[in-house]
Amino acid sequence: MKKIASKKSQRLRLAENLCEDHKTRLTLLRRKALEILLNAKTPLKAYDIIELMREAGKRVTPATIYRVLEFLLDRGLAHRINALSAYAPCVNPQSGERHSLVMFVCSKCKKVEEIDDDALNQSMRARLDQLGFSLQEGNVEIEGECKTCMARS
Ligand SMILES: [Zn+2]
Ligand SMILES: [Zn+2]
Secondary structure, three states, X not given: OOOOOOOHHHHHHHHHHHHHHOOOOOOHHHHHHHHHHHHOOOOEOHHHHXXXXXXXXXXXXXXXXXXXXXXXXXXXXXXXXXXXXXXXXXXXXXXXXXOOEEEEEEOOOOOEEEEOOHHHHHHHHHHHHHXXXXXXXXXXXXXXXXXXXXXXX
């Protein structure tokens, strides 16, 4: 297992470094959006982010937020969860690039879990290559029920 930067401040610093490595900057707005994603327990829709920004005193348009989110996706700092039309922060951003992965999505509480497993990603990629398929966003989403929700029902 790779070491995961757990503290939020650490995650933000790591994001800054990754951006610098890629000759870009984690601007104030990008940083704020990432912070909002890190604070959330479940993935957020673009409009949730706009609302939270407004509460924090920053007025942004949808176009701006989509640009900011695109940036975070490109740098592998966040992932789009298609099943929820929402965004989640990456659990272990290291490459500074979009990475293929498997996402577990709880259909009850909307919690997502990123399965960051190189061997799994590689074998999936190899198989897709064989079939002549390319992954668009690189996400394979598996819907089910998380531990907490299972204990509740
Ligand atoms: Zn990730
Ligand atoms: Zn759940």
